[in-house]
Amino acid sequence: MKIKTAIISIENLSQDALAPLAHAFRAIPGVQSVDFSLERSVAVVEFDPDQSNVDDLLRAVLKAGYKVA
Numbered sequence: 155m156k157i158k159t160a161i162i163s164i165e166n167l168s169q170d171a172l173a174p175l176a177h178a179f180r181a182i183p184g185v186q187s188v189d190f191s192l193e194r195s196v197a198v199v200e201f202d203p204d205q206s207n208v209d210d211l212l213r214a215v216l217k218a219g220y221k222v223a
Contacts, residue, residue: 157186160199160208163223164215167195171220178218182206195223 164171172190175197179188184205189198199211215222 155202155204157200158203160201160211162197162199162208162211162215164195164197165221165223167192167197167220171218174218175215175220178214179211182210182214185211 164175167190169192175190176188179185179197179199182201184202186200186202188200190196191198197215201211212222
């Protein structure tokens with residue numbers, strides 16, 4: 155299994171956003187891990203490209219009520 159890493163910039167990423175975003179990412183098939191950097195305002199998502207893609211990750215951000223920067 156090959157794993158890809160996506161670094162997604164999220165507008166106004168705050169501590170309050172971490173739980174709903176982590177939940178949204180983990181609901182996507184193939185997501186292995188999710189990490190956040192508040193200072194860089196990014197989510198770092200490791201996923202299996204055979205099960206999902208970057209567009210799925212971007213849609214998860216929007217569904218959780220946040221904007222991709």
